[in-house]
Amino acid sequence: MTEIQELQTIPQLAQYLGYDESSLLSYLYKGVDRYRVFAIPKKTGGERTIHSPCKQLKEIQRKISTLLQKIYTPKPSVHGFIPDRSIVTNAKEHSSKKVVINIDLKDFFPSITFHRIYGTFRSGAYQIPNNVSAVIAHACCRNGALPIGAPSSPIISNMVAKHLDTAMLQYCKAHSLRYTRYADDITLSTNKTKGLSALLAYSGTSLEWSGSLIDTIHSTRFEINQSKIRVQLSTERQRVTGLTVNKFPNKDRGYINKIRGALASWEHHGYKSANDHHIALHGNKSGVLSDYISGCMAHLFDVRGHDSIVLCNLMKRYSALLGKEHECHKDNISKLLDSTLIAYDEHGEEIGTAFLLYGIGIVTCKHVSECTIKIAHWKTQDKKYFADVHKAHDTLDIAILNVPGFPKNKHRNLRIASNTDRDIGSKYMFSGFPNYAGGPPSVYKGTIANKVNQCGGKQYKLDKDVYGGASGAPLVDSDLYVIGIVTQGFGSDHKRGETDAHLALNICHLLELI
Numbered sequence: 001m002t003e004i005q006e007l008q009t010i011p012q013l014a015q016y017l018g019y020d021e022s023s024l025l026s027y028l029y030k031g032v033d034r035y036r037v038f039a040i041p042k043k044t045g046g047e048r049t050i051h052s053p054c055k056q057l058k059e060i061q062r063k064i065s066t067l068l069q070k071i072y073t074p075k076p077s078v079h080g081f082i083p084d085r086s087i088v089t090n091a092k093e094h095s096s097k098k099v100v101i102n103i104d105l106k107d108f109f110p111s112i113t114f115h116r117i118y119g120t121f122r123s124g125a126y127q128i129p130n131n132v133s134a135v136i137a138h139a140c141c142r143n144g145a146l147p148i149g150a151p152s153s154p155i156i157s158n159m160v161a162k163h164l165d166t167a168m169l170q171y172c173k174a175h176s177l178r179y180t181r182y183a184d185d186i187t188l189s190t191n192k193t194k195g196l197s198a199l200l201a202y203s204g205t206s207l208e209w210s211g212s213l214i215d216t217i218h219s220t221r222f223e224i225n226q227s228k229i230r231v232q233l234s235t236e237r238q239r240v241t242g243l244t245v246n247k248f249p250n251k252d253r254g255y256i257n258k259i260r261g262a263l264a265s266w267e268h269h270g271y272k273s274a275n276d277h278h279i280a281l282h283g284n285k286s287g288v289l290s291d292y293i294s295g296c297m298a299h300l301f302d303v304r305g306h307d308s309i310v311l312c313n314l315m316k317r318y319s320a321l322l323g324k325e326h327e328c329h330k331d332n333i334s335k336l337l338d339s340t341l342i343a344y345d346e347h348g349e350e351i352g353t354a355f356l357l358y359g360i361g362i363v364t365c366k367h368v369s370e371c372t373i374k375i376a377h378w379k380t381q382d383k384k385y386f387a388d389v390h391k392a393h394d395t396l397d398i399a400i401l402n403v404p405g406f407p408k409n410k411h412r413n414l415r416i417a418s419n420t421d422r423d424i425g426s427k428y429m430f431s432g433f434p435n436y437a438g439g440p441p442s443v444y445k446g447t448i449a450n451k452v453n454q455c456g457g458k459q460y461k462l463d464k465d466v467y468g469g470a471s472g473a474p475l476v477d478s479d480l481y482v483i484g485i486v487t488q489g490f491g492s493d494h495k496r497g498e499t500d501a502h503l504a505l506n507i508c509h510l511l512e513l514i
Helices: 010-017 021-028 055-069 087-092 114-122 130-139 153-160 162-174 212-218 253-269 271-282 289-304 309-322 331-338 508-513
Strands: 035-041 047-053 099-104 178-182 185-190 201-203 208-210 230-233 340-344 350-357 361-364 374-377 388-393 398-402 427-432 442-454 457-462 474-476 481-488 503-506
Touching: 010 021, 010 055, 010 130, 021 130, 047 055, 055 130, 055 153, 087 178, 114 130, 114 153, 153 162, 162 178, 162 212, 253 271, 253 289, 253 309, 271 289, 289 309, 331 340, 331 427, 331 442, 331 474, 350 427, 350 481, 388 508, 398 508, 427 481, 457 481, 457 508, 503 508
Parallel strands: none
Antiparallel strands: 035 047, 099 185, 099 230, 178 185, 201 208, 340 350, 340 374, 350 361, 361 398, 388 398, 427 442, 427 474, 442 457, 457 503, 474 481, 481 503
């Protein structure tokens, strides 16, 4: 029996959402517009209207989204708004194909109306009672349709579009096509070109596409944006969700040249002049120059991975401009990064570091865990998981978190060293999020400067400055075995605390905790 099946009445739904029945219905049906409406520019030109719910309604929609995630099982072809799937996994499905077809669904969210949502919830796939379906659908709609900007809209759009995915998979199987959908972007590909024109044809007279493929989509009550249909042959640049896929998912040279140009401007003219030029060129939509570069490289990292030579060289230049020492993400460094997690407070701010430890779980500092509400992997920060403290030691400042649903097996789990007692001068590394500006965590290397007994435990004194945000980082040796956990350093004001800074607790004390 799933959680949603147990919510068979409105009082049960209200209790799940933190209300009594009358308060919930009064709030939802009061007739007040609880959305802030604004426009943001599209990458392809024009504007997109966003409907952002107020804080209270947003929290209701978030809880509903969490609830619906428990009953929705995405098909392998769906890559948008799904944990561990992305534009990269979507693009991989269409790499090295003779023909790639892009189809854009018209007004995707606005076309998903209250009645379609209500009907989906009541269907045999979900069997939510009529009155409960109506309340949930009403809570997640604005003016009778899904709003762009509500946290519940992505999951509901996938649930309603499930019959589209089923129909398309059946159609594509019959015609030797591969099908995926990322939100409103449909992609099909094939290596068999014979007979393709019978499925999809363009009329120069009507300036429209037609064929059984178009008819299949229309039969599921979704409309197509005719002007955005693209048929791409292997002899030209094939794009899927912003990535080229002729051989493998990749960013085109123009994207990389933009990063190189931004770095060159900074290197040759200084940050202030380069940033002024960047703002004049792009306005405020892309943020300040450092954030723009960091965001671009984080995206490039997701696409190309740790071992990209191009990314490595860009990271070296960026790190030099920031005044940090950096090495390419290879071998042990890539594994260390993959084990490193971000801790967020109730306001969604990054407050510290955590890491995955084999056989134990997610580890951080006690003082970090006191403010931690959610945990996320830095590569997928849109997928945050609620966290609470499983075990902790106040004096030693160490904690083990309970994070239900976090995909631990998808990432590297570090192992504790068999001998954690290291001598002065021994080499170490740690990765964390001090002064975090997006992208991969910072990696620091150094040698143990001293060993002290403090706060009732064995501590390593580090020879590198440690700043707020690095607390909870794993301290590893040159073979990637954990020897400590970073606990103390400078605060955000760069001033020393009451105790000595730059300390890491010997990880042996974690074994005492468990």
